[in-house]
Amino acid sequence: MRTTAIGVNFIDTYFREGIYPRDLPFVPGSEGAGVVEAVGAEARGLVVGDRVAWCQVPGSYAQYVVAPAEALVAVPDGVDDPVAASMLLQGLTAHYLITDTHRAVGGDTVLITAGAGGVGQLLIQMAVARGFRVITTTSTEEKAGLCRGLGAHHVLLYPDATAERVRELSDGGVSAVFDGVGRDTFDTSLASLERRGSLVLFGAASGPVPPVDPQRLNAAGSVFLTRPTLADYIATADEYRDRAAEVMGALVDGTLRLTVGATFALSEAADAHRALQSRATTGSITLDPTR
Numbered sequence: 001m002r003t004t005a006i007g008v009n010f011i012d013t014y015f016r017e018g019i020y021p022r023d024l025p026f027v028p029g030s031e032g033a034g035v036v037e038a039v040g041a042e043a044r045g046l047v048v049g050d051r052v053a054w055c056q057v058p059g060s061y062a063q064y065v066v067a068p069a070e071a072l073v074a075v076p077d078g079v080d081d082p083v084a085a086s087m088l089l090q091g092l093t094a095h096y097l098i099t100d101t102h103r104a105v106g107g108d109t110v111l112i113t114a115g116a117g118g119v120g121q122l123l124i125q126m127a128v129a130r131g132f133r134v135i136t137t138t139s140t141e142e143k144a145g146l147c148r149g150l151g152a153h154h155v156l157l158y159p160d161a162t163a164e165r166v167r168e169l170s171d172g173g174v175s176a177v178f179d180g181v182g183r184d185t186f187d188t189s190l191a192s193l194e195r196r197g198s199l200v201l202f203g204a205a206s207g208p209v210p211p212v213d214p215q216r217l218n219a220a221g222s223v224f225l226t227r228p229t230l231a232d233y234i235a236t237a238d239e240y241r242d243r244a245a246e247v248m249g250a251l252v253d254g255t256l257r258l259t260v261g262a263t264f265a266l267s268e269a270a271d272a273h274r275a276l277q278s279r280a281t282t283g284s285i286t287l288d289p290t291r
C-alpha cells in the first residue's frame with residue numbers, strides 16, 4: 001500500500017524505549033490507511049486502488065507498507081484517511097474492553113482513566129451508548145470539557161480523582177474500572193471498585209504496575225483483575241472483521257466520533273511521541289507520510 005495517513009499509538013513508545021523488546025534496527029508503527037498499489041498472487045478480495053486501513057502491521061511509519069491481505073479492512077466513503085488510519089487499534093481496543101472484559105451491565109457505573117485520550121474518548125462513547133454511567137479522569141479543565149462533550153457523567157481532575165470521590169459518585173464503588181494509565185492510578189482504581197467488581201488494566205501510560213499480591217484482590221472485595229491485550233481479542237479473522245465492521249459502521253452512521261487531535265509530518269514522528277508522552281495530546285494522533 002501507499003500510505004496516506006499513519007496512526008500513532010502509545011505502544012509505539014514502548015517499542016521505541018525497549019519496554020517491549022524488538023530486534024534492531026526496526027521501523028516503528030503498526031497502523032495506517034492507504035491505497036493498494038500491488039496485490040500478491042495469493043491475496044484474495046483486493047484490487048489495485050482499494051482504500052484500506054490496517055493495524056498490527058509492524059513498520060507502518062513508512063510511505064509504503066506490505067501487509068497480509070487479512071490485516072486489511074476496506075475504508076467506506078465518508079471516513080477520511082486520518083480517521084481511518086487511527087480508528088482500528090484504538091477503536092478495536094475500546095470495543096473489546098467494553099464488550100468482553102468485565103461483569104458490569106447497563107445502568108452500572110464504570111470508571112475510565114484518561115478519558116480525553118485516544119482510547120479514552122472512544123471508550124466513553126461506547127460505554128455511554130451501552131447504558132453505563134461513566135466517571136472519567138483527566139489532567140486539565142480543557143480535557144475535562146472534551147470528556148463531558150462525549151457524554152461522561154462525571155469528570156474528575158487530578159489530584160481530586162480519589163477513590164473516596166469515585167465511591168461517593170457511584171454509591172459505594174464502580175462495577176468496572178478501565179485503567180490505561182497504570183502505575184500512577186492502579187491503587188486508586190483498585191480502591192474504587194464495588195464488591196466483585198472488575199479492574200481492567202489495559203495500559204501503562206504512566207509506567208508499568210509493579211507486581212501485585214493476589215491477597216489485595218480479596219481485601220478489595222473479591223474483585224477481578226485482568227490485563228488484556230488486543231491481539232487476544234482479534235485472534236481470529238472473523239473476530240477482527242466483526243469488531244472492525246462494528247466500529248467502522250458506528251463511525252459512518254455518526255454514533256461514534258473519532259477526533260484526530262494532532263497531525264505531524266512523518267519526519268516529525270519524534271515530536272509526536274514527545275507530545276503523547278508529555279500528556280499534551282487529546283484524541284488520536286496521526287503522521288502525514290507526504291511530509
Ligand SMILES: NC(=O)c1ccc[n+]([C@@H]2O[C@H](COP(=O)([O-])OP(=O)(O)OC[C@H]3O[C@@H](n4cnc5c(N)ncnc54)[C@H](OP(=O)(O)O)[C@@H]3O)[C@@H](O)[C@H]2O)c1
Pocket residue numbers: 008009010011089090093114115116117118119120137138139140143180181184202203204205206207228229230231276277278279280281282283
Ligand atoms: N491492552 C491493549 O489492548 C491496548 C491497546 C491500545 C492501547 N493500550 C493502552 O492504552 C493506553 C492509552 O493509549 P492511547 O494511545 O489512547 O494514549 P492516550 O490515552 O491518548 O495518551 C495517554 C494519556 O494518559 C494520561 N496519562 C496519565 N499519566 C500519564 C503519564 N505519567 N504520562 C503520560 N500520560 C499519562 C494522559 O492523559 P491526562 O492528561 O488526561 O492524564 C495522556 O494524554 C496506553 O497505556 C496504551 O498502551 C492498550
